[in-house]
Amino acid sequence: MIMPLLQGLKITFLHMFKKPVTLQYPDERPNVVPNFRGLHGLKVSHERAKCVACYLCPTVCPAKCITVEAGEDANHDKFAARYEIDMLRCIFCGYCVEACPVDALKMTQEFELASYKREDFVFVKERLLEKK
Amino acid sequence: MVNLTIDDKQVTVPKDATIFDAAKAAGIRIPILCHDKKLHPFGGCRMCLVEVEQMKGRQIPACTTPVTEGMIVRTTTDEIIKARKMVLELLLLKHPIDCPVCDAAGDCDLQNLTYEYKVNANRFQDEKFQHKIDYENPLIERDMNRCIHCGKCARICDEIVSFGAYTFMNRGIEAKIGTEFDGPLNCEFCGSCVSVCPVGALVSRPFKFKARWWSLNKVKSVCSYCGTGCQLTLGVKDNKVLTTIYDENQGFHNGQLCTRGRFGYQFVNSDKRLSTPLIRKNGTLQPASWDEALTLVSAKLVEAKNAGGKSVAGLVTPRLTNEELFLIKKLFKDGLGSDSIDHSAGYAHAALTAGAAESFGSAASPSVISDIQNADLLLVVKTDAYETHPVVGFEINLGVKRKEIDLRIISDKRGKLSKLPKAVTYVHKPGQEVALVNALAQVLLADNLQDSTATGVEGFEGLKQQLEAFAPEKIAAACGLDADTIKTLARDYAKAAKALIILPLGLGYPGHGKALAQALANLALLSGKVGKEGCGVLFLGEKNNSQGAADLGIYPTAGGADADAILAGCQSGSIKTLIVAGENPVVSYPDRKRVEAALDKVEFLVVQDLFLTETAAKAHVVLPACSFAEKSGTFTSVGRAVQQVNQAIKPVGEARSDFAILNGLLAGLTGNAPYADAAAVFAEIAATVPAYAGLTIAGLGDTGAILPVTVKPRFVAAETAAVTAESGKFALVTGSALYHCGTMSRFGEGPMHVCPEGYVELGRDDAQALNVKDGDTVAVKSASGELRLKAKVGTRMPQGVVFAPYHFDEASVNSIAVGAPVTWVSISK
Numbered sequence: 001m002i003m004p005l006l007q008g009l010k011i012t013f014l015h016m017f018k019k020p021v022t023l024q025y026p027d028e029r030p031n032v033v034p035n036f037r038g039l040h041g042l043k044v045s046h047e048r049a050k051c052v053a054c055y056l057c058p059t060v061c062p063a064k065c066i067t068v069e070a071g072e073d074a075n076h077d078k079f080a081a082r083y084e085i086d087m088l089r090c091i092f093c094g095y096c097v098e099a100c101p102v103d104a105l106k107m108t109q110e111f112e113l114a115s116y117k118r119e120d121f122v123f124v125k126e127r128l129l130e131k132k
Numbered sequence: 133m134v135n136l137t138i139d140d141k142q143v144t145v146p147k148d149a150t151i152f153d154a155a156k157a158a159g160i161r162i163p164i165l166c167h168d169k170k171l172h173p174f175g176g177c178r179m180c181l182v183e184v185e186q187m188k189g190r191q192i193p194a195c196t197t198p199v200t201e202g203m204i205v206r207t208t209t210d211e212i213i214k215a216r217k218m219v220l221e222l223l224l225l226k227h228p229i230d231c232p233v234c235d236a237a238g239d240c241d242l243q244n245l246t247y248e249y250k251v252n253a254n255r256f257q258d259e260k261f262q263h264k265i266d267y268e269n270p271l272i273e274r275d276m277n278r279c280i281h282c283g284k285c286a287r288i289c290d291e292i293v294s295f296g297a298y299t300f301m302n303r304g305i306e307a308k309i310g311t312e313f314d315g316p317l318n319c320e321f322c323g324s325c326v327s328v329c330p331v332g333a334l335v336s337r338p339f340k341f342k343a344r345w346w347s348l349n350k351v352k353s354v355c356s357y358c359g360t361g362c363q364l365t366l367g368v369k370d371n372k373v374l375t376t377i378y379d380e381n382q383g384f385h386n387g388q389l390c391t392r393g394r395f396g397y398q399f400v401n402s403d404k405r406l407s408t409p410l411i412r413k414n415g416t417l418q419p420a421s422w423d424e425a426l427t428l429v430s431a432k433l434v435e436a437k438n439a440g441g442k443s444v445a446g447l448v449t450p451r452l453t454n455e456e457l458f459l460i461k462k463l464f465k466d467g468l469g470s471d472s473i474d475h476s477a478g479y480a481h482a483a484l485t486a487g488a489a490e491s492f493g494s495a496a497s498p499s500v501i502s503d504i505q506n507a508d509l510l511l512v513v514k515t516d517a518y519e520t521h522p523v524v525g526f527e528i529n530l531g532v533k534r535k536e537i538d539l540r541i542i543s544d545k546r547g548k549l550s551k552l553p554k555a556v557t558y559v560h561k562p563g564q565e566v567a568l569v570n571a572l573a574q575v576l577l578a579d580n581l582q583d584s585t586a587t588g589v590e591g592f593e594g595l596k597q598q599l600e601a602f603a604p605e606k607i608a609a610a611c612g613l614d615a616d617t618i619k620t621l622a623r624d625y626a627k628a629a630k631a632l633i634i635l636p637l638g639l640g641y642p643g644h645g646k647a648l649a650q651a652l653a654n655l656a657l658l659s660g661k662v663g664k665e666g667c668g669v670l671f672l673g674e675k676n677n678s679q680g681a682a683d684l685g686i687y688p689t690a691g692g693a694d695a696d697a698i699l700a701g702c703q704s705g706s707i708k709t710l711i712v713a714g715e716n717p718v719v720s721y722p723d724r725k726r727v728e729a730a731l732d733k734v735e736f737l738v739v740q741d742l743f744l745t746e747t748a749a750k751a752h753v754v755l756p757a758c759s760f761a762e763k764s765g766t767f768t769s770v771g772r773a774v775q776q777v778n779q780a781i782k783p784v785g786e787a788r789s790d791f792a793i794l795n796g797l798l799a800g801l802t803g804n805a806p807y808a809d810a811a812a813v814f815a816e817i818a819a820t821v822p823a824y825a826g827l828t829i830a831g832l833g834d835t836g837a838i839l840p841v842t843v844k845p846r847f848v849a850a851e852t853a854a855v856t857a858e859s860g861k862f863a864l865v866t867g868s869a870l871y872h873c874g875t876m877s878r879f880g881e882g883p884m885h886v887c888p889e890g891y892v893e894l895g896r897d898d899a900q901a902l903n904v905k906d907g908d909t910v911a912v913k914s915a916s917g918e919l920r921l922k923a924k925v926g927t928r929m930p931q932g933v934v935f936a937p938y939h940f941d942e943a944s945v946n947s948i949a950v951g952a953p954v955t956w957v958s959i960s961k
């Protein structure tokens with residue numbers, strides 16, 4: 001009866017002499033692993049988003065939080081005239097990244113997504129474009 | 133019948149079937165790329181390879197190989213799968229594989245088969261195609277890099293559309309589908325090639341990049357342009373009609389559409405649509421609430437009703453559904469006590485409501501569309517039958533080319549139909565149709581070629597007497613055809629075992645009225661060619677529900693005023709309230725000046741329409757109505773086919789369907805409860821209109837129903853109207869342009885891209901004499917006015933005759949034409 005209790009206390013005491021696992025966030029920053037699935041980023045190449053508005057990510061998205069509208073540019077090519085992700089609905093499954101046929105989408109290590117207003121959770125194309 | 137075994141299944145098929153057909157009958161799917169059930173077998177892609185035991189396991193194409201007795205076929209052996217994979221690898225070799233930006237993705241046969249056969253690597257290597265993409269026209273984009281050389285586009289354009297815009301050019305790996313001199317595509321833009329292209333080589337530009345195929349909601353409906361009544365599938369997303377989708381199993385036409393049906397849908401979501409009711413206040417139309425607008429209209433109607441109903445009249449478009457037409461007729465009859473209601477200017481339906489009604493005993497064609505292909509001889513009145521009803525035109529093309537139907541056309545000009553193999557066009561002087569048809573009938577009598585049944589028909593003796601004046605010799609000179617030609621035509625018609633007469637109707641054809649219908653009916657009855665397969669007279673009503681409007685009595689049936697009298701009544705002040713539902717008389721009725729004066733004069737004008745048309749701009753109250761995509765109901769089209777229209781989107785803005793508007797007004801006036809829905813009204817139609825007896829809206833299903841008709845024949849002498857030629861002037865004939873139907877197509881981007889404005893078409897000789905070149909602006913002057921129109925110079929028009937389409941507001945041809953079959957005009961630069 002008393003043995004399990006002592007066993008537990010032993011672990012507690014041992015931890016008193018180890019490095020703490022918690023972080024003093026936000027003074028201390030976590031070390032986010034590279035394959036963490038945080039905020040999306042639209043990759044840029046040749047000064048423009050790589051996304052060709054193929055509509056595969058909105059199709060595959062189980063939370064239906066991606067809105068794409070294709071446009072036709074001066075060369076008659078397809079581009080995403082509108083690209084939005086509603087982060088309030090996103091479940092960070094990463095299917096969109098997997099579906100993208102042109103490797104235009106990634107998920108960054110960005111996890112601080114809190115906001116004061118609902119509208120601010122809708123990330124439009126400009127906000128998603130990869131920062132240099 | 134032939135018996136064979138496919139993949140161990142026993143199949144029995146007709147002896148002209150191919151292995152592909154047999155497999156399909158047995159429910160076995162053989163992959164295809166270049167085969168189409170509507171086209172002649174081609175055998176170009178080798179995707180459909182199968183093995184036949186009797187041929188020692190050799191691989192042969194299923195789509196071109198006819199079945200033989202006892203054949204044992206295997207459709208999927210390892211060898212075949214290997215061969216099919218190879219076919220795909222070779223097709224993908226020079227293919228761009230840019231599915232992410234290709235509109236065909238998701239509905240692409242090449243993509244689907246590549247996935248199915250798991251072709252994920254290619255043993256071969258080559259450069260990709262580097263063809264220039266054709267972006268020149270606004271409707272069809274041609275990217276020959278994606279083409280797999282199935283030849284379907286070239287074949288459909290030749291075999292069915294009979295235009296022949298494409299052909300294969302160059303050899304071997306250089307081969308591609310080319311246009312005339314490899315230039316930009318310039319054709320009818322019917323979109324048939326786009327619909328059959330199995331890949332993304334031909335795409336619809338108005339729909340380009342708008343949405344993915346799989347995200348579209350597909351709603352079956354019926355085209356709302358002409359009377360052919362083509363079934364179509366609307367592609368809908370986010371309450372917008374984005375495209376029309378091809379479904380080869382729809383309708384008698386196998387999903388084929390003309391340029392209006394295929395590319396003219398944009399009017400539904402046009403930003404010019406009216407979104408709120410408008411009421412005229414201090415001289416201008418201002419937005420108002422529905423309550424305010426309807427209260428005002430109801431008050432006026434109650435006033436009119438209390439005054440006895442004589443002072444209220446209606447002009448109704450035959451584009452409304454049967455249910456809406458029923459409601460408006462009921463509103464006038466029971467609600468207001470008025471019989472002054474009409475459509476299509478009164479004359480564009482007279483061929484049915486007066487002509488057919490007297491001669492055949494009911495206001496409907498005794499023939500149906502399938503009679504076209506079952507006939508031995510077709511007698512078409514005016515080459516314009518192609519322009520007014522293009523998909524009926526496809527049926528004629530097919531009949532002439534596949535079944536060698538003898539095509540005879542009596543017309544005041546030449547046209548596309550004239551170019552069909554062995555077609556004979558009898559070009560007569562404008563306005564002489566009735567005389568010419570009477571002469572044909574006279575020849576039958578003179579030669580004793582009449583059918584034995586004819587003599588017993590009421591009115592035979594009278595007709596015989598009347599026709600004496602129409603002996604070919606007597607009318608030849610006036611008709612501009614020689615007597616022998618007329619006689620040969622009459623004899624050929626009489627001798628054909630099965631012969632069908634086709635008569636297009638419409639606002640552009642004032643001459644195609646009661647008299648012409650009766651002359652044709654006499655001809656058909658005399659030769660005993662009514663009530664049999666492949667025979668009779670097929671009236672092509674102009675609008676999507678012209679036949680419905682005739683069935684439901686949208687014309688004065690108890691001595692009320694017709695369209696002409698209604699306008700006169702507005703002018704004189706005897707008609708004080710006019711309801712215009714969807715019609716646009718200012719542009720489409722003859723004599724624009726008179727129509728405008730009448731509408732300006734009428735005390736209270738209510739217009740229900742989708743757009744602020746030229747007519748609506750004159751109204752006191754404008755009610756925003758719904759397009760066919762926003763409502764459910766039925767249309768009755770050419771050949772008495774009743775078909776279902778299904779609501780695809782919610783009403784645009786605050787618009788309400790004519791059904792809702794009329795239902796409310798009717799309930800208000802009669803004090804009865806409003807109808808629950810279209811089905812309830814259809815039930816009442818079925819109970820009161822004999823032809824619809826026993827039908828229910830649900831029972832119509834996807835295919836629709838053909839209304840029954842009983843012919844009670846009667847000979848009625850067809851009166852000719854004198855045409856007095858004015859020397860030195862041109863005979864102006866009006867009509868429809870291929871890309872337009874009525875005035876609604878002006879709000880579709882597609883038709884407006886190809887044919888944006890009115891024109892006057894002249895023959896080469898006349899143009900030369902006037903020193904006019906194609907594209908010049910000319911002044912066209914008649915007794916009633918003058919217009920400046922662009923000249924179109926071609927080979928269609930005979931000397932002294934010019935043609936102008938009627939659909940347009942600017943330079944609307946009704947400002948010079950006043951409703952006579954021929955208008956005499958002078959033309960100068």
Ligand code: SF4
Nearest residue numbers: 051052054055057100
């Ligand atoms: S899957 Fe990729 S290319 Fe396609 S829409 Fe999404 S981000 Fe753009």
Ligand code: SF4
Nearest residue numbers: 230231234237240332
């Ligand atoms: S044609 Fe088919 S296979 Fe070719 S790019 Fe388009 S979708 Fe892909």
Ligand code: SF4
Nearest residue numbers: 289297319322323325
């Ligand atoms: S749009 Fe019609 S007419 Fe033009 S090329 Fe295609 S099939 Fe032929």
Ligand code: SF4
Nearest residue numbers: 279280282283285329
């Ligand atoms: S354009 Fe399309 S329909 Fe025409 S041959 Fe090429 S793949 Fe076939």
Ligand code: SF4
Nearest residue numbers: 355357358362390393
């Ligand atoms: S033929 Fe008439 S009904 Fe058919 S698609 Fe063309 S306009 Fe529509």
Ligand code: FES
Nearest residue numbers: 166175177178195
């Ligand atoms: S489908 Fe048979 S060869 Fe193309």
